[in-house]
Amino acid sequence: MDGGGMHQAPSWLAASGSSASEDEHEAVIRELTRGHQLTARLRAEALRALRGQGQAEATAAFILQEVSRAFTVCLSIMSSPARAPPPAPLAVVPRRRDDSIPREQKMTSSPHYDGYQWRKYGQKRITRTQFPRCYYRCSFHRERSCRATKQVQQCSNAQPPQYLVMYFNEHTCDTAAAAAVEAPGAATAMLDMSSAGAGRRGERRGVVQEDHELQLLVSSLTCVLGGHQHHSPSDAAVAVNNVALAQEPPPRARGTCELDAPAPVVDDAPGEMPPRLNVDVLGALDVMDYGDVTGALSFGDSYGLPDGDLPF
DNA sequence: CAAATTTGACCACT
DNA sequence: AGTGGTCAAATTTG
Structure with a gap:
């Protein structure tokens, strides 16, 4: 998705919490996200309850899949800059130097996993914004004179x-990592190759972890939706907790930027691949945003809670 | 000890 | 002068 039409920085983001329209916009996103999560949970619960009931199970799966898709579409629309509320009168329109127009920008819940390897080189508090902005450049900035930054x-x-x-400048490092995003199963191997020359600690973290998360996610969904044999509460809890752990990095001794704490890589059992999925599960994965799914799964450990005692 | 991150300082731009 | 982007020394991490 090499951006084309999103070149204007959304000024509503730069001045957080200072106008009613921004608050409303944020509230809508928040509620839609919550709805999406609840749908994921409902789907899991419904499919568990209807397991083995043929037509009813299929119908419930289809309906909830469509509901989930609707939430995803709405979130996508609301998150696009075109849907941003008008800037508040006092909002500061971000000033951009001529050579710093982003070639692509996107909203995501997992900003670190884009297939490339980045090194942080700065962080700045931006006036009238709630959160700092972190600056990254391609890890191959030196070795290969790659000018890509984000x-x-x-x-x-x-x-x-x-x-x-926001992404600036094209990658000229020719790393194969970008392709790994489209073929997660090959991510590890491809990065092994691309990082061979670099050999620096931590450069493979992002993509390897994403691959791992995907495996955990698929495994968890297979357990929940497919009623797989090894569906034991402890296994599911471990998988879900791992996903949640990866999604929410632990605090650091000296970290001030909550954006940037990379999650620890959870060691994989070698050769432990998730079971093959049926069409239903693949369909669900297809329509559900990955980051949102992991978010939804992160409250899996509250499945034991009584109804109405939701953790959010 | 090497590499990554943090953070204050500096610089360019408006 | 104010702001945002980058640099580089200090610090942290494994």
Whole structure:
């Protein structure tokens, strides 16, 4: 998705919490996200309850899948800069130097996993914004003179938090990592190759972790939706907790930027691949935003809670 | 000890 | 003068 039409920085993001329209916009995103999460939970619960009931199970799966898709579409629309509320009279329109027009910008709940390897080189508090902006450049900035940079800024307190990621300059490092995003199964191997020359600690974290999260996610969904044999509460809890852990990095001794704390890589059991999915599950994965799904799963450990005692 | 991150300072731009 | 982007020394991490 090499951006084309999103070149104007959304000024509503730069001045957080200072106008009613911004608050409303943020509230809508928050509620839609919550609805999406609840739908994911409802789907899991319904499919568990209807397991083995043929037509009823299929119908419930289809309806909830469509509801989930509707939430995803709405969130996508509301998160696009075109849908941003008009700037408040006092809002500061971000000033951009001529050579710093982002070639792409996107809203995401997982700003670090874009297939490339980045190194942070700065962080700045932006006036009238709630969260700092973090500056990253390609890890191959030196070795391969890659000029690609990106800026990450949290822009909502929604669950999961939404981040605005702006990309500047094209990658000239020719890393194969970008392709790994489209073929997660090959991510590890491809990065092993691309990082061979670099050999620096931590450069593979992002994509490897994403691959791992995806495996955990698929495994968890297979357990929940498919009623798989090894569906034991403890297994599911471990998987869900791992996903939640990866999604929410632990605090650091000296970290001030909650945007940037990279999650620890959870060691994989070698050769432990998730079971093959049926069409239903793949369909669900297809329509559900990955980051939102992990967010939804992160409250899986509250499944034991009585109805109405939701953790948010 | 090497590499990554943090953070105050500096610089360019409006 | 104010703001945002980058630099680089200090600090942290594994």
